[in-house]
Amino acid sequence: MTDDRIITIVEVGPRDGLQNEKDVISTEDKLRLIELLADAGLTRIEVTAFVSPKWVPQMADHDAVMRRASRRPGLLLSALVPNEKGAAAAIAAGAQELAVFASASETFALKNTNCTIAESIERFKPVLALAKAHALPVRGYVSCAVDCPYEGAIPPSAARGVSERLLEIGCREIAVADTIGRATPERIDMMLKQVIKSVPVDQLACHFHDTSGQALADVDVALEHGVRTFDSAVGGLGGCPYAPGAAGNLATERLVLHLQHTGFVTSVDPAKLRAAVAHTLPFARR
Numbered sequence: 001m002t003d004d005r006i007i008t009i010v011e012v013g014p015r016d017g018l019q020n021e022k023d024v025i026s027t028e029d030k031l032r033l034i035e036l037l038a039d040a041g042l043t044r045i046e047v048t049a050f051v052s053p054k055w056v057p058q059m060a061d062h063d064a065v066m067r068r069a070s071r072r073p074g075l076l077l078s079a080l081v082p083n084e085k086g087a088a089a090a091i092a093a094g095a096q097e098l099a100v101f102a103s104a105s106e107t108f109a110l111k112n113t114n115c116t117i118a119e120s121i122e123r124f125k126p127v128l129a130l131a132k133a134h135a136l137p138v139r140g141y142v143s144c145a146v147d148c149p150y151e152g153a154i155p156p157s158a159a160r161g162v163s164e165r166l167l168e169i170g171c172r173e174i175a176v177a178d179t180i181g182r183a184t185p186e187r188i189d190m191m192l193k194q195v196i197k198s199v200p201v202d203q204l205a206c207h208f209h210d211t212s213g214q215a216l217a218d219v220d221v222a223l224e225h226g227v228r229t230f231d232s233a234v235g236g237l238g239g240c241p242y243a244p245g246a247a248g249n250l251a252t253e254r255l256v257l258h259l260q261h262t263g264f265v266t267s268v269d270p271a272k273l274r275a276a277v278a279h280t281l282p283f284a285r286r
Ligand code: HMG
Pocket: 016, 019, 049, 050, 051, 052, 053, 055, 056, 082, 083, 085, 086, 087, 101, 112, 113, 114, 141, 142, 143, 144, 177, 178, 179, 180, 207, 209, 239, 240, 241, 242
């Protein structure tokens, strides 16, 4: 087995998966979900977001979730943070990786974070400085890398430009996102062709929502480009409260099986993952 067949999955279910749920999900339920995901072999889990509780009430228990989440060797617990305040709180609570989020669409940047793209990059600089002081890696998301719920199609050059800025300020990994899950494999191909001109492919991850049922086809395109890190959410939960029409993330269980069937290897045991999927069913039904 060559390293080229090994895929890293970043499980975003406890954060992206749950942030959009209307009913309050208890901290205990979130912690149990994280434990089941770790049991299933996931090695990178985005466990919560240190964002404003006024903007995303579902993540208001970020401190308790991060402090109490299951810690084990080989497991990296990550926190989404919008600014220095969030980064400081996440680090104090024991985050092992931070993720900042920029957008290739100006309108989405304003709707989601109340600032322009350029202002968001400025806000991230102190986050990167704090992370460096604590020797923590930082991932940078590029939301709306292909489509924006407000502006429509986004030119690949815009996704490339924001990716470059995030690399310049010190992000170790760039995660390009189809936030509303309406891209086609052809448009993902065009976007990746551009982004790869600026981001080394071993520092690139893809984050696909699955609104149109195209996410696995998008994964195949990204695999052809050499991408080996993919985000997904257990049970296909997910969506962004500030991206109308964004349905769930690509389901981790579908991604794992698809990769297995196409000759790739992950750290995830599909049988054990079923327990985590079962745990999400009551949330999905609400
Ligand atoms: P703002 O209102 O402009 O912030 O929001 P502000 O700096 O003016 O502060 C206003 C209040 O928020 C103050 O409190 C601050 O202390 C507080 P007050 O004095 O009113 O009591 N505040 C915070 N509280 C907790 N944690 C913080 C924080 N920062 C300020 N970190 C802000 C700006 C960025 C904070 C806000 O817009 C926000 O929290 N946005 C987050 C939206 C969000 O979480 N969206 C979903 C995640 S992104 C996503 O899903 C996309 C992704 O999955 C990839 C993809 O699919 O595209 C990653």
